[in-house]
Amino acid sequence: MSATELKDGDWIRGITIRQPWATCIHAGKSPENRPKPWSWRGWVLLHASKAQPTPTVLRDPLVATAIRGRELPLGAVIGVARLTDCHLDQGPTRCSGPWAERDVHHLVLTDVHELPLPVPASGALPAWKPTQDLLDQVLQQLPELRL
Numbered sequence: 460m461s462a463t464e465l466k467d468g469d470w471i472r473g474i475t476i477r478q479p480w481a482t483c484i485h486a487g488k489s490p491e492n493r494p495k496p497w498s499w500r501g502w503v504l505l506h507a508s509k510a511q512p513t514p515t516v517l518r519d520p521l522v523a524t525a526i527r528g529r530e531l532p533l534g535a536v537i538g539v540a541r542l543t544d545c546h547l548d549q550g551p552t553r554c555s556g557p558w559a560e561r562d563v564h565h566l567v568l569t570d571v572h573e574l575p576l577p578v579p580a581s582g583a584l585p586a587w588k589p590t591q592d593l594l595d596q597v598l599q600q601l602p603e604l605r606l
Contacts, residue, residue, distance in 0.1 A: 473504040473589050474542075474566075475582030478531045479522050481507040485538060485573045486525035488558045490565035497545045497566060499586055504597060505538040505571075506582040507531070521557055535577035536589075536597055539604065540568040574600050 476484070476491065484491065484505060512531060516522055544567035548554055554565055578596045580589070589597075598604065 469588075471502040471504065471589060471594065472499050472586040473506050473536070473580075473582055474586055475506045475508050475584055477508045477510050478512045478533060479517060479526050481505055481537055482529050482531055483522060483525040483558070484540065484568060484571055485529070488525060489556060490554065490559055490567050492558070492560040492563045493545075493566055493585075494563055495585070496547070496564045497542070497586065500542055500544075503540055503542050503568070503586070504536045504580075504589055504593075505540055506536050506580060507533055507577070508582060509534040530577075532577035534581070535579045536574065536593065537577050538571060538573045539597060539601060540572070541570040543567050543569050572601055572604055576600060 474491070480488065480491070511533070517526075545564055546553070546567075547564055548559065548561050550561075559565060574597065578593065578600075580593055
């Protein structure tokens with residue numbers, strides 16, 4: 460499926476995530492923690508916000524291991540993933556991974572694809588509709604991606 464067949468971005472949304480969490484998703488971070496539930500299901504652009512990461516977060520052993528040797532782009536789309544679920548934390552029986560925060564909503568991301576080159580873009584909160592030009596730039600880097 461080409462970007463020209465997918466008009467107006469109705470099939471995809473962008474999600475803006477602060478660094479280093481955005482890059483940690485490429486290293487297997489799941490879930491993405493959010494204060495409010497999301498109704499959107501489907502493909503999302505993974506957008507790294509423009510905000511600088513805090514030094515204390517970068518020193519966290521889990522984060523440091525996940526981002527070792529990786530760039531931390533800011534203000535750019537760095538990947539694509541499928542958002543398959545959003546649920547309120549229900550404790551360690553349902554959400555036992557090290558990334559799951561308590562008493563928040565968990566976005567479950569699958570089929571994560573990292574872009575070879577970040578695509579500069581402005582994001583928005585909570586979810587935003589990408590332009591066709593941005594989608595074209597992203598999909599050009601992922602020709603094998605089946606949407």
